[in-house]
Amino acid sequence: MKKTGITRRVDELGRIVIPKEIRKSFHIKSGDLLEIFLNADDSIKLKKYSIIDKNQSFINSFLKELAKKIKADIFLTSLDELVFSSNSKYELSKLNSFFYESIKDLTEDDVIRSLILTDKIKIEGNILVHKLRLNGDIVGFIIINYFEDDTSNFSDLINFSFKFLQNYLEEE
Numbered sequence: 301m302k303k304t305g306i307t308r309r310v311d312e313l314g315r316i317v318i319p320k321e322i323r324k325s326f327h328i329k330s331g332d333l334l335e336i337f338l339n340a341d342d343s344i345k346l347k348k349y350s351i352i353d354k355n356q357s358f359i360n361s362f363l364k365e366l367a368k369k370i371k372a373d374i375f376l377t378s379l380d381e382l383v384f385s386s387n388s389k390y391e392l393s394k395l396n397s398f399f400y401e402s403i404k405d406l407t408e409d410d411v412i413r414s415l416i417l418t419d420k421i422k423i424e425g426n427i428l429v430h431k432l433r434l435n436g437d438i439v440g441f442i443i444i445n446y447f448e449d450d451t452s453n454f455s456d457l458i459n460f461s462f463k464f465l466q467n468y469l470e471e472e
Contacts, residue, residue, distance in 0.1 A: 318346075327379055350378040351469050352432075352440050359465065360384050363442075366461050370454040375417060375443040376432075382418055383440075393418045403429050403441070415443065430462050434470050 308316045318328065326348060328334070333349035352359070359376065367374040367386035376384035381394045398416045406412065406429050414424045426446040431438050442462060 348378075348380060350380075350383075350439065351434060352376065352378045352383055356383065358468075362461075362465070366457075370444070370457065371447045373423070373445040373447075375423075375441075375445070377417075377441045377443070379438070379440060382421070390421050391418075393420065417443070428458075430458075432462075432469075433466060439469070 304319075304322070306319050306322075308319070310316055323329075328348060335347045335349045337345040337347065339345055363374045363376060363384060364386050372386075373390075374384075374386040375382060375390070377395060379395075382390070382392050385392065396416050396418050399418075402412070402415055408430055410429070412427045412429070414422065415427050415429070416422045423443075423445045426448075428444045428446070430442045430444075432440040432442055442465070444458065
């Protein structure tokens with residue numbers, strides 16, 4: 301575990317303040333949920349909670365089949381990391397800071413030509429980025445990298461799939 305050299309006192313209600321620098325580097329905002337883990341070495345680990353991680357096996361199977369049907373690579377991210385790729389050649393890891401800059405002004409129908417996902421993954425082609433929202437909050441992104449130029453053939457199936465996944469996650 302990496303030491304920060306930062307200490308905080310626990311207040312009378314058992315609270316501690318996570319320093320601003322750490323919150324910023326881990327994209328932790330007011331209201332975010334954190335999971336608390338107790339390690340065998342008497343340490344406590346905090347991890348940003350993501351509903352996407354809890355449902356991984358079903359979502360992975362669903363997106364693999366969708367990728368085959370629409371002839372595309374599909375990527376699923378939480379807010380911090382790439383958590384699924386339909387193409388096994390891509391390694392799952394933290395999102396690159398340029399990722400957010402590249403997608404911040406996109407609408408759901410915008411197709412882009414290039415996107416940096418992680419430090420090791422840059423995809424090119426016809427790319428669609430869909431914001432995955434639960435109860436109005438963005439919890440991740442579904443990114444489709446089409447192999448063919450014509451993406452209109454599967455737009456109804458893709459829209460249905462996005463809505464299905466959002467409803468599935470909201471019910472969990």
